[in-house]
Amino acid sequence: MAKVRVEAEARPTEDVEKVKQAILNVFIPDRIWVEDLGRGYRLVVAESYSLRSLVKLYEMLRQERILDAARSYMMRCVERGVLVFKLNKQAHMLAG
Template sequence: MVLKLRVEAEVRPTESREKVEAAVKRIFPTLNLELVGQRLVGEASDVGALSQFHRLLRQQAILDTARSVLLANKRGNATHFMLNKQVAFVGRISFTEGESPLGPISVSLEAPNIDLLIDYLAPKTREGKPIVEIEPQALQD
């Protein structure tokens, strides 16, 4: 599956580029980020770029929340969400609905089978545990 991941984070005047980059890299460590204007932007097309995000969702036991956010923001073959930049800096995931004081990390995902990608990242659960885990290889087909 060809996917498109795009991550953006504004570098505000009171922030250092290095700290904003560190926040993004703690969630998406393999992204190459470029400064475009006042925003750090990174793109990837392989599922491996999502592996840390995938792992953190399970480690923090927030699969149900993640699934709700991904499905609520799904439009066609894409979905998007925002992460709290300050929380990401300490290597944790916190979804945010709107603007935070330092601005969010904005994440867009696009894939021909977006439902399969959502099931991979945040599968349905029973008592907080995934009912079925999809292996990343299933997304390579």
């Protein structure tokens, strides 16, 4: 079974709802929640137990015609069956 987890830090000056929307622009979670990190910082966490949750990201990569490059990059980032990569959340806030 696949587990997909997306995390995004929300700084004190950022609107948590906009950070959530940035995640939802590229990911279809089963659940999403906010954790308080203290000092005004929060962590928005979204999880899914299906690779179907990545359909929006896949479609964006296809639309930008960078699917092969992204796949090649991601394959290099796999360690012990875990893939970790980072996206710029500001760029994806505008995508929706």
